Amino acid sequence: MRTRGLRKTYRSFTLREVVAVEGLDLEVPVGGVHAFLGPNGAGKTTTIRMLLGLERPDSGSIRVLGHDLPGGLGAAVAKVGAIVEQPRFYPAFSGRRNLSLLAQSVGAGAKVDGLLAQVGLADRAGDRYRSYSLGMKQRLAVASTLLKDPELVIFDEPTNGLDPAGVHDVRTIMRALADAGRTVLVSSHMLAEVEQVADTVSIVVGGRLVADGRVADLIGSRARGAVRVDVTDPVRGGEALERRGWIVRRDGEVLVVEGVDDPVEISRVLADAGVYARELVAERPDLEQVFLELTGAQGAARPQGVGA
Numbered sequence: 001m002r003t004r005g006l007r008k009t010y011r012s013f014t015l016r017e018v019v020a021v022e023g024l025d026l027e028v029p030v031g032g033v034h035a036f037l038g039p040n041g042a043g044k045t046t047t048i049r050m051l052l053g054l055e056r057p058d059s060g061s062i063r064v065l066g067h068d069l070p071g072g073l074g075a076a077v078a079k080v081g082a083i084v085e086q087p088r089f090y091p092a093f094s095g096r097r098n099l100s101l102l103a104q105s106v107g108a109g110a111k112v113d114g115l116l117a118q119v120g121l122a123d124r125a126g127d128r129y130r131s132y133s134l135g136m137k138q139r140l141a142v143a144s145t146l147l148k149d150p151e152l153v154i155f156d157e158p159t160n161g162l163d164p165a166g167v168h169d170v171r172t173i174m175r176a177l178a179d180a181g182r183t184v185l186v187s188s189h190m191l192a193e194v195e196q197v198a199d200t201v202s203i204v205v206g207g208r209l210v211a212d213g214r215v216a217d218l219i220g221s222r223a224r225g226a227v228r229v230d231v232t233d234p235v236r237g238g239e240a241l242e243r244r245g246w247i248v249r250r251d252g253e254v255l256v257v258e259g260v261d262d263p264v265e266i267s268r269v270l271a272d273a274g275v276y277a278r279e280l281v282a283e284r285p286d287l288e289q290v291f292l293e294l295t296g297a298q299g300a301a302r303p304q305g306v307g308a
């Protein structure tokens with residue numbers, strides 16, 4: 001799936017032009033989990049709606065599973081499962097009955113029990129939908145999109161409002177879908193979760209792409225980690241490390257040294273100052289750091305916060 005030069009503007013109440021997506025080149029590889037990240041208002045939902053043919057771009061091109069939109073929309077959408085809004089299920093019917101009703105409409109009745117098991121709902125399938133937790137509702141939503149056996153499954157903020165167990169469930173389902181050969185596109189603020197499950201990522205800010213690629217490569221290339229050093233004399237040790245030009249923070253008795261390429265250098269500088277390290281731990285940079293670096297204040301200010 002890819003877009004080229006995608007642009008979408010809206011008119012605000014005051015008829016001011018709001019640019020939601022600006023020249024976006026999105027590349028989602030076939031197979032694996034691709035995370036679509038950005039602060040609030042970055043244009044993620046608008047982009048997903050354009051991929052599904054629910055919004056019309058002002059300009060640019062979209063190709064989904066080998067079909068060019070808008071002409072190939074029907075063929076493309078037949079192979080895409082999307083969870084963009086909470087689907088409408090009957091509250092008084094059980095999960096199984098709800099799914100069976102949907103299955104009949106697409107001639108997939110035989111799949112219902114297998115899908116309920118696949119999303120971990122087999123035990124509660126006979127209970128009324130209204131008694132389900134948010135996580136269970138989300139799992140039923142995933143099962144409903146799998147009825148048509150999609151090649152690409154799109155999740156827009158799938159873990160909003162879920163508790164940690166629900167978040168874990170959704171992550172497990174996404175991984176399982178990708179491991180079974182499908183492509184998963186997930187927009188999210190949940191960086192820690194995304195880091196655990198995503199193979200590749202695109203980060204957008206203000207409707208523009210600011211970084212993309214393999215999660216591991218992005219973390220490796222962008223963020224230099226800090227090193228935590230437990231020293232015999234934090235005051236003298238801190239001074240010596242600062243003289244070397246590093247940024248040093250105190251965390252109790254431990255020094256946190258930023259911007260270090262090779263932690264061995266730290267031991268050398270400390271030893272020269274007659275201070276010794278009891279322990280030296282390199283903090284692994286993570287997607288959150290990369291995201292904050294790339295999105296700056298906008299990223300830090302988003303209401304749900306990193307890892308929310």
Ligand SMILES: Nc1ncnc2c1ncn2[C@@H]1O[C@H](COP(=O)(O)OP(=O)(O)OP(=O)(O)O)[C@@H](O)[C@H]1O
Nearest residue numbers: 010011018020038039040041042043044045046047
């Ligand atoms: N129907 C609309 N009318 C006017 N402006 C809109 C409309 N839909 C989106 N926008 C604006 O377009 C921009 C992008 O919004 P979008 O919902 O795509 O961002 P997002 O990245 O999904 O944000 P969030 O993480 O908050 O869901 C925002 O400035 C938003 O206010």
